Amino acid sequence: MSSPSNRDTSATLAYHEATKHSERSLRASRHFLDWENQPRAFKIYRDLEAIPLPQRFPDNELPALEAISPAVAAPAADGDGEQVPDLAALSRILYLSAGITKRKHYPGGETLFRAYPNTGGLHHIDLYLVAGDLPGLSAGVYHFGPHDFALRRLRDGDYRAALVEASGRSPDLVRSPVIIASVSTYWRNAWKYQARAYRHCFWDGGTLHANLLAVTGSDQFAPRLVMGFEDRAVERLLGLDPAKEGAIALVALGRSEREAPPAPAVPELRLATEPLSRTEIDFPAIRAQHAASSLEESAEAGTWRGNTPPRKDPAPTGSLHPLRPLAQSEVPRETLEAVIRRRGSTRAFDRARSLSFEELSTVLDRATRGVPSDFLDPPGTSLVDLYLIVHAVEGLAPGAYYYRRSERSLELLREGSFRREAGRLGLGQELPADAAVNVYSLANLSPLLARFGNRGYRAAQLEGGITGGRLYLAAYAQRFGASGLTFFDDEVTAFFSPHAAGKSVMFLVALGYPDRIALGLKT
Numbered sequence: 001m002s003s004p005s006n007r008d009t010s011a012t013l014a015y016h017e018a019t020k021h022s023e024r025s026l027r028a029s030r031h032f033l034d035w036e037n038q039p040r041a042f043k044i045y046r047d048l049e050a051i052p053l054p055q056r057f058p059d060n061e062l063p064a065l066e067a068i069s070p071a072v073a074a075p076a077a078d079g080d081g082e083q084v085p086d087l088a089a090l091s092r093i094l095y096l097s098a099g100i101t102k103r104k105h106y107p108g109g110e111t112l113f114r115a116y117p118n119t120g121g122l123h124h125i126d127l128y129l130v131a132g133d134l135p136g137l138s139a140g141v142y143h144f145g146p147h148d149f150a151l152r153r154l155r156d157g158d159y160r161a162a163l164v165e166a167s168g169r170s171p172d173l174v175r176s177p178v179i180i181a182s183v184s185t186y187w188r189n190a191w192k193y194q195a196r197a198y199r200h201c202f203w204d205g206g207t208l209h210a211n212l213l214a215v216t217g218s219d220q221f222a223p224r225l226v227m228g229f230e231d232r233a234v235e236r237l238l239g240l241d242p243a244k245e246g247a248i249a250l251v252a253l254g255r256s257e258r259e260a261p262p263a264p265a266v267p268e269l270r271l272a273t274e275p276l277s278r279t280e281i282d283f284p285a286i287r288a289q290h291a292a293s294s295l296e297e298s299a300e301a302g303t304w305r306g307n308t309p310p311r312k313d314p315a316p317t318g319s320l321h322p323l324r325p326l327a328q329s330e331v332p333r334e335t336l337e338a339v340i341r342r343r344g345s346t347r348a349f350d351r352a353r354s355l356s357f358e359e360l361s362t363v364l365d366r367a368t369r370g371v372p373s374d375f376l377d378p379p380g381t382s383l384v385d386l387y388l389i390v391h392a393v394e395g396l397a398p399g400a401y402y403y404r405r406s407e408r409s410l411e412l413l414r415e416g417s418f419r420r421e422a423g424r425l426g427l428g429q430e431l432p433a434d435a436a437v438n439v440y441s442l443a444n445l446s447p448l449l450a451r452f453g454n455r456g457y458r459a460a461q462l463e464g465g466i467t468g469g470r471l472y473l474a475a476y477a478q479r480f481g482a483s484g485l486t487f488f489d490d491e492v493t494a495f496f497s498p499h500a501a502g503k504s505v506m507f508l509v510a511l512g513y514p515d516r517i518a519l520g521l522k523t
């Protein structure tokens with residue numbers, strides 16, 4: 001059965017159009033940042049006891065570049081062994097996905113940085129665990145609080161079956177000992193970005209999931225991302241306020257011998273939380289797009305997944321440049337944990353330093369190895385296409401390129417030095433003009449919306465964000481830098497057209513070596 005709202009895809013087209021950046025939209029905007037009313041970046045429950053997480057957790061020696069995109073694993077077949085994370089393993093997963101990795105003091109305050117990059121440093125994504133009995137943690141529904149690195153129990157008991165039911169019995173969830181749910185509290189981002197914040201749920205959720213999938217995949221918990229679920233059921237289980245918060249995705253981890261037992265009844269939760277700011281502004285366009293892309297019944301969730309629309313690259317018209325990623329013996333040995341702790345968005349790029357073609361190849365190779373998810377079937381398919389503006393890569397003429405995913409090759413679309421244009425496309429900022437390369441994720445929304453309804457938009461934005469998060473990790477693992485960026489939507493499509501005609505921009509990352517002098521790292 002199909003929900004009328006998810007099928008009426010005019011909603012997505014209207015939301016996307018209304019939240020595009022253009023010269024005109026920026027000029028017409030009277031939005032200003034009300035610093036007195038800035039929302040806090042944490043959800044603080046008033047009355048729940050903190051369950052501290054262990055601060056020490058196991059290491060994984062695998063080099064980050066090997067860990068970023070572990071092979072997409074099919075769900076384990078019946079009879080395979082158990083794979084159950086304990087509290088220390090969960091602690092590592094939560095820290096490296098969403099924990100506080102750095103603190104910078106300045107006169108009058110402190111800025112907290114997290115494991116994942118995110119728009120405006122506003123950190124509007126929270127993680128929840130829905131667990132059976134695990135070593136060190138009793139069955140329950142928990143919220144992860146990065147501010148004090150602790151869990152809080154929202155419900156006592158094994159509620160995993162409620163998620164299995166909400167997903168229309170997703171085969172990924174049925175044997176999972178623990179499921180991680182991600183949620184945006186819209187106001188925490190909309191304070192700055194207004195209605196565009198709904199896109200950021202999936203951008204920032206995406207970079208967070210890039211970390212989460214890398215950590216859990218390389219720790220052998222075979223993560224599977226699930227986006228097909230009845231929204232109301234998930235919101236109710238987690239005690240969310242549907243007017244203000246939306247669930248982004250579920251990640252099934254590990255494997256139990258037995259299926260989860262039937263869930264207890266799910267009474268409404270009314271848990272007091274600290275106000276985010278003095279007042280909150282409602283953005284009806286966010287609520288409307290979330291409702292339009294919601295699945296209303298578990299049966300609808302059951303038929304939502306799989307059958308990804310096939311995609312085919314048009315015949316090449318320009319020169320082809322097959323990737324030359326680093327050989328395994330050349331891969332830097334730094335671990336994923338060290339890279340995530342060290343990562344931070346590059347605030348100035350050095351125009352004088354090029355990337356090698358091997359460095360760029362390695363980044364692209366690691367970012368495009370497939371996302372284990374219920375909307376990408378067969379595994380390894382994709383909803384997004386990568387387009388690049390190359391400014392400074394040794395052995396590659398400056399110009400516009402298209403990444404031919406199945407052939408792992410860059411196709412030259414247009415040769416030329418486009419620093420000025422790239423700066424303009426990135427809202428006139430210096431970062432995209434000074435970087436060595438800009439990598440854009442674009443999606444052809446028509447077939448996606450036809451197959452997945454409005455929820456296909458969530459999936460494409462999320463895959464764009466995961467790809468962006470992986471680009472970041474692969475850049476830092478090779479000791480250069482990256483920054484996410486925002487953009488003038490239609491101008492990007494026009495720049496890459498006719499090849500990109502009809503496609504919509506989902507995400508942008510600039511890559512290059514940091515300008516150490518501008519950043520005060522060297523005189």
Ligand SMILES: Cc1cc2nc3c(=O)[nH]c(=O)nc-3n(C[C@H](O)[C@H](O)[C@H](O)COP(=O)(O)O)c2cc1C
Nearest residue numbers: 113114116117118119120121203344345484485486
């Ligand atoms: C999707 C995305 C878009 C971003 N857009 C911009 C941008 O337009 N300009 C900018 O200077 N930084 C941008 N950033 C960088 C963020 O400001 C930065 O990630 C955030 O402040 C957190 O800092 P960290 O990445 O060092 O942890 C973006 C980051 C992401 C993930």
